[in-house]
Amino acid sequence: MTPRWRVRLLAASVFVLVLLVGAGGWLWLQQDQAAQLGGIGGPFALVDPAGHTVTDRDLRGRYLLVYFGYTFCPDVCPTTLTAIAGALDRLGPQAAHVQPVFITVDPARDTPKVVGQYAAAFSPRILALTGAQPAIDKVAAEYRVYVARHADDGKGDYTVDHSSIIYLMGPDGHFIAPIAADEPAKAMANDIARHLGGAAS
């Protein structure tokens, strides 16, 4: 082998090695991400506006759009719930298979009645849930929701930073995909419809 061929062979080997490492790394990342995404959601027992317990099992058979927020939220939650209501209107008959669920991250202020009134102001289709703090903590952890309460201003007012992602859950209770919460209704409807395939009537 001439020195030139040796250099070429070495270069080719390095190239193949880089490809393999890259592909392996990519696959590993994909798997890791899939495992993480697959882990979103879980059993819960919360309270609806009428004071009845609602569990994840009660909601099987429909697609769920799970969104976490709080009723003192002045801007983002109303904007997202407005978009969800608009997206459902745009989904037409498909919307019958989709149940939006609003879960408060601020159960201290958000009683069943309060969350019920709040969600109904955007759409009667939105199921509002609250619960005791441990039950909320559990469901927030299952959905990997970040919640951070800001310091009280002394008058009892505080805001809460929270994950602003809509979780699309399948009829079997498994996580399907995240839906961006900051999209307008039309884009959100398209995003949801893309995942509903078989449910279209």
Place this chain on the structure above:
Amino acid sequence: MIGRRTVLLAAAALLPAAAAAQAPQVQVAQPWARAPAGAGRSTAVYLSLRAGGTADRLIGVATPVAGMAMLHESFQDHGIARMRMVEGLDLPAGMTVTLKPGGLHIMLTGLKQQLARGGSFPLTLHFANSPPVTVTVPVLAPGASGPQTPG
């Protein structure tokens, strides 16, 4: 002599600009708010601001209907909805700055009265250079997404 005349001419030329600088005016357009989706809940006001020939800065907001009115900004940080207080908002000359859902807004907390859909309330904006402007903010539905949304 020539020097003095030039100075006078220059001063005369500056006069209109100086007069404009003394009375800058920020135009406030299309104010609206969502009716709070529940008694005592917070809400937000959205509007557009346009400084005229001189740049200005929004430095304060006030309304008699809320215990506190604050300029706020919502932003997304790795999928987390966060809010921060904004001390002031620069208004470049001749440019429209719009406060809209999911971004800059005037947060109203500690509401002293029910802001019912179909009603309205006064809001006063204070600027660094311009005199304060008071606007009437119409209250739209909790699910309104812009000033054009009917009722």
